[in-house]
Amino acid sequence: MSQDAPNYKDTLNLPKTDFPMRGDLVKREPTRLKAWEDAGLYGQIVTKRKAEGAPDFILHDGPPFANGDVHMGTALNKVLKDLVVKSRTMAGYHAPYVPGWDCHGLPIEFKVVKATRGLAPAEIRTQSEAYARKYIDIQRNSFKRLGVFGDWGKPYLTLDPSYEADIVRTFAKFVENDLVYRSKKPVLWSYGAQTALAEAEVEYQKRTDPAIFVKFPLATGELAGKSSLVIWTTTPWTLPANLGIALHPDFKYVRADFTNESGEHTENLIIAEDLLEQFTAKTGWKPVEGDEWRTTLKGADLEGVEAQHPFLDRTSKVINALFVTAETGTGAVHIAPGHGSDDYVAGQQNQLGLLSPVDDDGNFTDEVGVPELVGQHVFKANERVIEILKEKGALLGREDYLHEYPHCWRSKTPIIFRAVEQYFIRIDKLRPTALEEIDKVTWLPHWGRNRIYGTVESRPDWCISRQRTWGVPLPIFYPPQGEAMIDPELARKVADLFETEGTNLWFEHDDAWWAEKLGLPEGTRRCTDTLDVWIDSGTSHVAVLDKHPELHTPADLYLEATDQHRGWFQSSLMVSVAVRGSAPYKAVMTHGFVVDKDSKKKISKSDGGRTKPMDAEHFIGKFGSDILRLWVSSVDWQNEVPFGEELFKQTSETYRRIRNTLRILLANLYDFDPVADAVENDQLTLIDRWILERLHGVVTDCADAYEKYEFRRVFNTLNQFCAVDLSSLYVDITKDRMYCDAPGSLRRRATQTAMSRVFEDLTKLLAPILAFTSDEAWEFSGKTESVHLERFPKPDTAFAGGEATETVNELMKARAAVQQEIEKARQEKTIGSNLEAAVQLSLPDSPLLNNDLATDEALGEFLIVSDLKIVRGAPELGAEVKPTENAKCQRCWRHLSTVGSQAEHPALCDRCADVVGTVELNVA
């Protein structure tokens, strides 16, 4: 190579683009976001589809709780929803998305009350609202930053007065349909703070209580008068409310004569076999020697018999329950339905009734049935109860028992379980329709159907009242005389007031004001309870879908994490069945929880101090939203979703590849005008036809995958298409023609024609996932409108045939054989690049390789070798490689026999000499 050789590089058509190689997402995404917002892009999209008369697709947003920052689980959910909305929009639907927030509820109230003590209810509510609004703003910013499109200016909030009014009106409908009743149910009660508590407001502290063994003689059945059950309890004060004894149906119980330590007394007792030793050790009562005195029975054998209460004139029913354990006690559990939640459920199932003879201060009421106990505090009464048992000869043993016992977080006093009046919805009236409706809904994954069916089948009546402040008040009144007024008309009047004034009205005015306003008798009090927040969110189909002009019921899709089978999906279904007799959704999709990639365990906020970041903002700030979105698309949402920082690095690599593929396509199209330069289909070469056939497959597959919400199939398909078909094959193979052929040559224009179509379709297919990057690339291709206003491409049937694909698949075998041989030579350092190889390819006859497209020239191009001899009709596929003896063309770097054949350009091959001639002429 002489020093004064012409610089042929300037005669090449090298790729050219300003589309940056690096995404710089963290910096660049906010700019695009701003542009979208300024242009009102979401509104444009919705308006456009509406104008087209596009069919509706309604994804109804389940409202996240307005508390805390957006963590990865919430981000996953929101991005999945956005993938649905964007892909349905691009599939041609009018898919408005109205996001919402769940605002009422204990966690917020608890934080407010904790921060400032002694607040009046109205103040608690004002501060709770401020708290909720603060986090709504924080979360909204994160969701927007993630590229989620929606009506962010007008989201629905469960604290909106109109929403609250609809909750109350919905309650009125419940009443009208005879679904509401009043009944007692035990709650965690703090007599120190005189209020009901939630589990979260309870602190566990060590406490010593008397644990006692109490005899209950059997009063009916075969063993009546012959034998006694023995219970063990750490709350002797609940014995006056005892209404049952629970045995495990499958446990083995021993019936035997026992004698006490002194041997003076003998009792015939029934004790779980596994707890016999413990019982003897703790009480001193031991079985009389000799097997003839012992018999065994199953818990199931005694079901239904009655036992005599040790000091009250009534009996306790023996029932079976699976929660009975063989760890402590006797295997017979004292059941006081008014003083425990297991007890309550067991009482319901066995019609035991309910007693709860304790007032707000924790003192016994008349109902206790023992005159001397009335007015005594329950914990003080423990000792007296024990004495009474002793007097009656029912006490078999006593010990001091140290245990973790719940205490009030505020007053630090021990908690008692105490039944208070609550309001319930009769689920039995809704259950048959609810179950029928479940089978009309499409559940994704399909097993979701079983999950919700199971819960609806077995759920007890719905307790809808809460002794809380931050919620929608129960519009119920208590007149000075007579029953509680649960009246739909009254409730609607209240709702109308709430509609304009908000629910704070309930707390800002006193009973007298309300009585006068509603024309109720003087002295009428209003209910101080609020509604269960599951009513709030479960009413969204009424307050949002029915109300919003762009939406309607039933929604096409609800999409939440699997825990909502029991939560929102169920509450929405129940409310909907109650008010309209049908399900509020046509389809329900659930995704798994985000779990730690390494341990496959749920990421907890405190994993032994080594807290891993899980805030979405952390990852947005470090990688950018498109990476997070790409991660969401790559993952199997049906199961637990693995998550970790390494995964983001991995996803970033995939992103880089896709981005660079878009970039090289753009760069190769810099001088291409689709209108003027596009080539007819029949002018395309083998490789062009092949990539368009591949494109046909990709477009078809992605449309199908998007339709089924199988985003990771889209991810895999497009990743494969970019990495293998485009980057490693098509772009690599066409480099020579793109760079070295004359700019306007048919062959080059053919490839640009194909690349232009590939770029457009690929960008559109990526748009729902890479919301920012695809829009950026779209812009760089010269488009003035956002890619998000486009529709998905339609597969071009001209390339559905697959002839080129069959040929290329055949050639891929030859390519593998050649590459392996070249690699050997390369490792031996006999050649460097592919173009330095002289290849002899033995090719067996194949109809696929005997067509117009599979010319020797096309094969050489396909294999990216310059010196290729093909022996067709060989017995088997094979390749031989040695260094080529041809000279290297200084322009296209191929080693060809034609180099130097044109005297004007001794360093160039035929083709290049021709091209350079043209270019120079053009320049001149």
Added chain:
RNA sequence: GGGUCUGUAGCUCAGUUGGUUAGAGCACCGCCUUGAUAAGGCGGGGGUCACAGGUUCGAGCCCUGUCAGACCCA
């Protein structure tokens, strides 16, 4: 403890109605490339398909059990 699920290379995923040596991408190792260059190409190593039984001529795919994990309930 119960219900509903899940378990394929280091990681994320494919594996068609059970049928020849289980596939990609990323990561890893080696080489090439400086005309996609904070890019690109080629080659390679790596899986007893959680484990143990069973059905079958034949199982990653079907059945049973065990183990591990997730959600809900208790």
